[in-house]
Amino acid sequence: MTTLITGGTGKTGSRLAKLLHAAGHPFILASRSGTAPAPLSSNLGVKFDWADPSTFQNPFSFVSGGETKIDRVYLIAPTAVLDSLPLVQPFVDLAVAKGVKRFVLLTATLSESGGPGLGKLHEYVAGLRGGVEYTVLRPTWFIENFGTLYAHSIREKDEIFSVMKSGKLPLVSADDIAKAAFDALFAEQSPNTDYYLVGPELFSYDEVAALFTEVLGRKITHKHLTDEEEQALYQSFGLPKEYAAMLTAGEALVASGSEERCVGTSKTITGTHTLRQFVEANKQIWTKS
Ligand SMILES: NC(=O)c1ccc[n+]([C@@H]2O[C@H](COP(=O)([O-])OP(=O)(O)OC[C@H]3O[C@@H](n4cnc5c(N)ncnc54)[C@H](OP(=O)(O)O)[C@@H]3O)[C@@H](O)[C@H]2O)c1
The missing domain is CATH 3.40.50.720 (NAD(P)-binding Rossmann-like Domain)
Incomplete structure (x- = not known):
């Protein structure tokens, strides 16, 4: 099969x-x-x-x-x-x-x-x-976004951007998601339910910026955008207006604790891969050209 x-x-x-x-x-x-x-x-x-x-x-x-x-x-x-x-x-x-x-x-x-x-x-x-x-x-939000969505802004502008304010999120690795998918595909008994997938540590984007600063050895900052600024940015990446608005609205919920609430519940699977491991293993992504 x-x-x-x-x-x-x-x-x-x-x-x-x-x-x-x-x-x-x-x-x-x-x-x-x-x-x-x-x-x-x-x-x-x-x-x-x-x-x-x-x-x-x-x-x-x-x-x-x-x-x-x-x-x-x-x-x-x-x-x-x-x-x-x-x-x-x-x-x-x-x-x-x-x-x-x-x-x-x-x-x-x-x-x-x-x-x-x-x-x-x-x-x-x-x-x-x-x-x-x-x-x-x-x-929740993927660790790998820092190697895709934010790669250019970290490399060229030394910044990440968001509307999350000081909200925290348990960034999860695509490796841990793949492992959860493998387990669900091949479990003898299918779970027939839904699970939150989170990583092992909570981060605000200010803390993410501090981690990048430490590992890359240059100052990386978290630029706090308004909803309108972020929507316009996502549209400039080619996303349709309504979809850009939906992404921004979802991100804004992080500020009020939406992702922290998914940690440690009875329907949460917690991964093991960390943001630090990802940043240390992929420094070349953010090396200035
Ligand atoms: N990034 C996050 O923080 C985050 C958080 C929560 C949930 N998610 C969800 O994760 C999912 C994305 O998963 P991922 O990150 O593993 O994928 P991904 O890295 O974004 O890659 C998308 C995959 O889909 C294929 N694809 C794109 N457009 C397609 C089309 N029109 N028809 C068929 N295939 C198409 C792409 O290959 P081709 O380009 O060759 O077609 C590629 O294999 C989305 O549903 C997103 O909502 C993401």
């Missing part, structure tokens, strides 16, 4: 692929590029685009010539859309018709079942019948 990893070239999907590879579980990776990140064999990648339903069949055609059939799916929904359900539901329905029996869906701490963003998709996957199992993983 084969696992399909959507978003297979992304931060969590690529790490999950390495865990499956190490454990000897068959898998394929779906993404628009249809590639598989090194050192995985390039023929594990399949072209797949949420914006093009004619590609939804591709993973199933890809496997049908081999010995195995897809029975599990790691689901990364399209980003920058306000409601992903209309785009993803036809694929989920096709997957169930093709014999998929377990889904592991990645959403976010702030994404409540039935709510906006990924919430409607959460509700749909949890409501599937016919013995279809599921887990919804709801991570």
Whole structure:
């Protein structure tokens, strides 16, 4: 039996692929590029685009010539859309018709079942019948954002930016998310519930800036933006206006303790990887050009 990893070239999907590879579980990776990140064999990648339903069949055609059939799916929904359900539901329905029996869906701490963003998709996957199992993983903000979203501003302006004020968040590593996804995919009994995913330490962005200052050996500051400034910044990165507003509103909730509340609950999985480990291991990302 084969696992399909959507978003297979992304931060969590690529790490999950390495865990499956190490454990000897068959898998394929779906993404628009249809590639598989090194050192995985390039023929594990399949072209797949949420914006093009004619590609939804591709993973199933890809496997049908081999010995195995897809029975599990790691689901990364399209980003920058306000409601992903209309785009993803036809694929989920096709997957169930093709014999998929377990889904592991990645959403976010702030994404409540039935709510906006990924919430409607959460509700749909949890409501599937016919013995279809599921887990919804709801991570807080990723540690790896400092190597993507904030990479340029740290490198070129010595700053990170946010509307979080002094709110704290338990930054989580994509490695810990991939491990939780692996466990949910292969647990003998599927959890059939949702979990918060958090890291081992709480940080305000002022504290993140202090850690970068110490490890990089130059002053990094936390620039406090207004909601309007941040929305405009996200739009300048190419995000649609409404989506930029939703991201900013979510970030603003950190200031009132939204992420601290996810620590240590009965539905929290706590990872082990730390921000310091990530910064020390990836200093080259923030080296000035
Ligand atoms: N970053 C955070 O702090 C944070 C926090 C909580 C939750 N999340 C959630 O995490 C998810 C992102 O996961 P990630 O970080 O592992 O992914 P990622 O690194 O953002 O990569 C996205 C993946 O999806 C693929 N992709 C992008 N557009 C696609 C499309 N139209 N059709 C098919 N595939 C597409 C990309 O490959 P191609 O470009 O080749 O298609 C890539 O493999 C999102 O749902 C986000 O809401 C993020």
